[in-house]
Amino acid sequence: MTNPYPDVRFHRFQEQITMYDLRYLRDNLDALRDQLGPRGTDVPWDSLRGLIEQRRSLTSQVEQLRSELKKGSDEVARLKREKQPADAAMAAMKAVGERIKAIEDELRGVEEPLTDLNLRIPNLPHASVPDGKDASSNVEARRWGTPPALTAPAKSHWDLGEALGILDFDRASKIAGARFAVMTGAGARLERALINYMLDLHTTQHGYREVLPPLLVNRASMTATGQLPKFEEDLFRLRDEDYFLIPTAEVPVTNLHRDEIIAETALPVRYTAYTPCFRREAGSYGKDTRGLIRLHQFNKVELVAFVKPEQSHEELERLTGHAETILQGLGLHYRVVTLCAGDMGFSAAKTYDIEVWLPSQNQYREISSCSNFEGFQARRGGIRYKGAAGKKDAKTEFVHTLNGSGLAVGRTLVAILENYQQPDGSVTIPAVLRPYMGGLELIRKE
């Protein structure tokens, strides 16, 4: 038997990774099912209930026997020390040992499917999240700025970029395939300028510590943040080793503190990270096939926070604001949308999407997604905090984790090309980026 979640502190009964705490699950199964609503429809609730009960009964049997075995073995030790015959006691304990082994095998057979099911239950939406099963029930929270006043019909970013000689999709598909892009010249530099602008702002103005993490991670990390076990088909995986390409920096950065106990005084902990992100985009055939909107590889600057539970919803507002600051600095019109329960990701308790205005599409498109995961990832990953050591009231509790794009870099470049396009096809560079572009103010055909 192989443990499907190797270093995800699993198995050995009591060491169960507590995605949902089993006692909580047992006591609240019906309530949880009701509150999850459409999010919980593919959870087999009845088998779950059965497995929990079986586990409970088997665990208690094992513990009783183990207690007996312990006492018996001490008795054997005592007899031997006193040079008395111990054969009978040893034989009795051998039988107890065999019974334990048998029940443990049975227990393993229960725990494996139980853990797997448990890891597939999505997070509970926060009370402030609107009901609804798809994007049509999302609620606009606010808008900032206005669409640009273009004097000519808006061109798409791919037309602009190809005409300017800064985006090359044909060669990208030759060297890699569909859903890849090559950026050259001022395009490549603009992408780099955006990354630096975002990182500089978050580190110097917003109090985040910069992290440059691995782009390949193990199965345990993907399980803690919630990509696994349910969404393996969305990930790129290496053929020869059990590594996955990260779909977002959220994964390595949140896992920085997996299986750790953070000092309460160190909280909140805030990180920002630039990484390429890799996604299979399985099931998105035919959507956004042109341009930079939906690629297998794209750049993103991510914001991640670890906070005390009572501060997480305040932190979500704050973190979302940090992402908005980037768009405001770039002068790009956007709106913020509160996702309804059915449109949120698996791990999120509450999510705001920031959507930037794209003139050529005449609509808002997601450029950032900011979520509070509450204790969901912390429980899966064993990320806890504790007050000063030795203090009487110091309890160890799960932190709350949050993250948000700050921002998706490629989509930001799209927004700049489209919103700052000139009638002749050139593109003005927003003032805040010019220092990062060697003073360049306008991108013209090279």
Added chain:
RNA sequence: GGAGGGGUGGCAGAGCGGCCGAAUGCGCCAGUCUUGAAAACUGGAGACCUCGCAAGGGGUCCGCGAGUUCAAAUCUCGCCCCCUCCGCCA
């Protein structure tokens, strides 16, 4: 990739079949002393599962897993990670 060494509590580090959830030191918390602090002294403190309204009981955890044994931190096997040397390499 090859050879060797190692993974023990917040850190360092002992233990190498039963009396070990684990010495000792540092760090931490509280108290005594002090105007206050330091020092000294005294005391305290791991993480988790399970049963219970509670008081409390039982159990697990010495990298992870499997095994040997009446009994495993200690013995065997597999895996992971770290260190040193060699090889390869940005």
